[in-house]
Ligand SMILES: Nc1ncnc2c1ncn2[C@@H]1O[C@H](COP(=O)(O)OP(=O)(O)O)[C@@H](O)[C@H]1O
């Protein structure tokens with residue numbers, strides 16, 4: 001018996017947790033060393049004192065007495081995280097577990113110091129707040145960069161557009177100037193035939209109309225989309241080829257189409273056409289750069305697992321393996337500074353993946369060329 005008591009005494013004094021025993025009136029009857037260490041008091045300073053001394057205020061002590069103490073007295077165990085007051089005045093977080101003992105006359109409290117953990121959590125919360133502020137400001141910076149990028153992209157596209165318009169206009173302009181020279185010559189030698197003049201004038205009119213039509217085509221093509229529409233890849237391809245085919249033909253590129261899918265997609269039409277245009281222009285650049293003799297581009301549409309695909313397949317030499325995962329990066333270009341901006345594919349990826357919820361990828365194909373694959377969800 002004596003031995004057992006000694007053991008308990010030993011455990012009580014050397015336990016890693018704080019132990020506090022109070023009576024029904026909350027007078028402190030016993031406490032161990034660990035508890036003293038937690039709250040910073042000496043044994044003599046606490047023994048026989050009212051437990052109020054441990055609380056951060058009398059109000060908080062009364063509340064604890066009414067709620068926590070009574071819960072324990074009614075034979076319920078209690079386990080909560082609570083704030084005590086250290087002897088030095090500052091608050092300390094503890095985990096406190098209570099049990100009623102000795103015929104409900106006394107309460108045994110087991111207390112562990114969780115101050116470090118709570119402080120850490122509070123510190124973490126503060127850090128989180130500053131982190132959020134930092135993230136917000138970084139997001140703003142990125143947005144601004146994005147805006148500038150789009151602006152540069154637009155400028156680059158406008159340059160390409162002017163280049164394409166000049167291609168389209170060359171033929172009708174030549175024909176107008178040829179006709180006017182012819183008419184001038186006739187007038188000069190006084191050979192004036194009204195019927196012939198009217199015929200020639202109507203030729204000029206046709207050419208002028210052609211000029212105006214191409215400008216309208218371009219205006220529509222480069223209009224900024226506000227709303228998504230239901231369309232399909234065949235439409236997109238045909239409209240894009242209408243604009244760029246003369247340039248490709250001029251570069252001796254043979255373009256074929258293979259439409260296996262007519263499924264609907266729901267997308268920003270003009271933006272998607274610009275993506276196709278970017279890819280076709282890149283292929284043209286590659287053909288010229290690599291000096292390829294037989295130049296083929298195939299545009300192939302198909303559907304699989306609720307997705308519509310457009311593959312743009314060239315035989316222009318392909319993309320170096322080490323560049324395959326870089327070509328979609330901003331400003332990545334293998335062209336000289338006058339020919340390349342490195343924006344086309346990066347903008348295209350944004351359009352397809354962010355604006356249209358699809359995927360744009362590139363691989364090298366077995367025709368010694370590159371294949372660009374646009375994947376968009378089918379609209380039912
Ligand atoms: N069809 C292609 N064949 C070979 N390389 C390509 C092809 N398309 C794109 N690339 C490579 O991807 C790079 C990035 O293209 P892009 O973003 O349009 O910028 P840019 O055309 O201004 O260089 C090109 O510089 C080129 O090296």
Ligand SMILES: [Mg+2]
Nearest residue numbers: 278282344345
């Ligand atoms: Mg490009």
